[in-house]
Amino acid sequence: xxxxxxxxxxxxxxAPALDTTDARIVQLLSADGRMTNAELAxxxxxxxxxxxARLRALVDRGxxxxxxxxxxxxxxGAGLQAVIGVTLRPSGRRESIVEFADRVRGLPQVIxxxxxxxxxxxxxxxxxxxxxxxxxxxxxxxxxxxSVASTRTSIVFDYHRNSVAASFT
Numbered sequence: 001x002x003x004x005x006x007x008x009x010x011x012x013x014x015a016p017a018l019d020t021t022d023a024r025i026v027q028l029l030s031a032d033g034r035m036t037n038a039e040l041a042x043x044x045x046x047x048x049x050x051x052x053a054r055l056r057a058l059v060d061r062g063x064x065x066x067x068x069x070x071x072x073x074x075x076x077g078a079g080l081q082a083v084i085g086v087t088l089r090p091s092g093r094r095e096s097i098v099e100f101a102d103r104v105r106g107l108p109q110v111i112x113x114x115x116x117x118x119x120x121x122x123x124x125x126x127x128x129x130x131x132x133x134x135x136x137x138x139x140x141x142x143x144x145x146x147s148v149a150s151t152r153t154s155i156v157f158d159y160h161r162n163s164v165a166a167s168f169t
Contacts (some may be wrong), residue, residue, distance in 0.1 A: 019064070021046070025054055026063065033067045070161070073111070078127035080112075080134060081156040085120035086142060089149045096147035097121065103145070109137055120152070 020046060028035060028043055031167065039053035073081065088096050097115070104124060105113055112125040124137045127132050131136075134153070142151050 003162040021054060022058060022063070025051070025058060029055075029064065029067075047130065055151045073127035076127075077129050078109070080130055081127045081159075082134060083156060084124045084138065084142065085122065085152040085154075085156045086148060087119070088121045088147050100145065100147055104141060104161060105139060107137075109133075125156075 007149065037048050037052050037055070040055065041048040042053055044054075046054075050063060055064070073079065088100060088101070094100060098123065100112065101115060104110055104122075107126075107127045110124055111127055111130050112123075114123040115121070116123060116126075126134075126137060128137055138151055138153060142148050
């Protein structure tokens with residue numbers, strides 16, 4: 001099947017091509033997002049201006065979407081973490097998906113929010129002080145919502161955050 005030159009791209013999940021220098025920048029900054037430009041240039045064996053230009057291009061292309069602090073929730077008094085699967089009721093699904101996501105996205109206990117295909121509609125990664133606060137969170141912010149059909153809570157004992165997400169290939 002032929003496509004016209006003006007046909008829209010059908011594969012929007014295609015990864016942008018990275019040369020070895022770009023891939024190394026991503027690897028280095030994933031491990032240490034606070035690395036200075038001079039340090040980055042030193043690791044790459046290039047001039048600081050080149051490192052800066054290459055980093056700026058990766059940001060402009062959307063390969064690097066931001067720089068974030070990794071926070072130890074225990075140090076903030078939220079030492080109990082959980083992953084909560086949430087299934088929404090079938091009626092008014094499109095509206096309830098958007099409303100639910102908007103509602104929980106801003107809750108301070110929510111570390112990550114995933115919208116899924118599968119048994120659960122959402123997975124929430126939350127951090128709270130203790131089991132009482134966990135119970136209160138589930139009851140107040142999830143079970144009390146008319147759009148929520150069910151929840152399934154799993155306590156996190158330990159986790160490891162990869163510096164770079166695994167490949168889908």
